[in-house]
Amino acid sequence: MNPWLQAGLAGGAAAAIWAAQEPLDQRVFRYPYSDVALLGRLVTRGDGWRLPGLAWHVANGAVAGLVFWALHEWLGGPVFLGALLFALAEHAGTYPLTVLSDRFHPARGAPELPPLARSWRAFGQATWRHVLFGVVLGLLLSVG
DSSP, rough: OOHHHHHHHHHHHHHHHHHHHHHHHHHHHHOOHHHHHHHHHHSSSSSSGGGHHHHHEEEEHHHHHHHHHHHHHHHOHHHHHHHHHHHHHHHHHHHHGHHHHHHHHHTTSSSTTOOOOOOOOHHHHHHHHHHHHHHHHHHHHHHH
16 A cells, blocks of 8 residues: 555544544543544534534544654654654644633533643543554554
């Protein structure tokens, strides 16, 4: 398989697994934050936010897989470790933006969108989700 296609598919699959396990980590961290809701509720405020949120989340994962692959081709190194470090770097770079979502997201205050920026539970959830994404991405790209 073309490695670029594999990277995009692996990123999309990793994001889908992330989304599928959100209900579990919400129970573990005892915090209702959902990335799928964060995206889907930008599109619609009604009950139909899950499908657009999931589609957007999987598309973001595919793009992340492609960005990772571009960096990997440039920098080299072990694919699995690189994917994990890439996911954690993306987390470190984007989590501070939760200040903006807490203030400006049109659906802030919805049950799935509690305040994020000052919550250690939300930070823990996001860290776990990025570790999971990096592990799945790394495993899927190491297979091919």
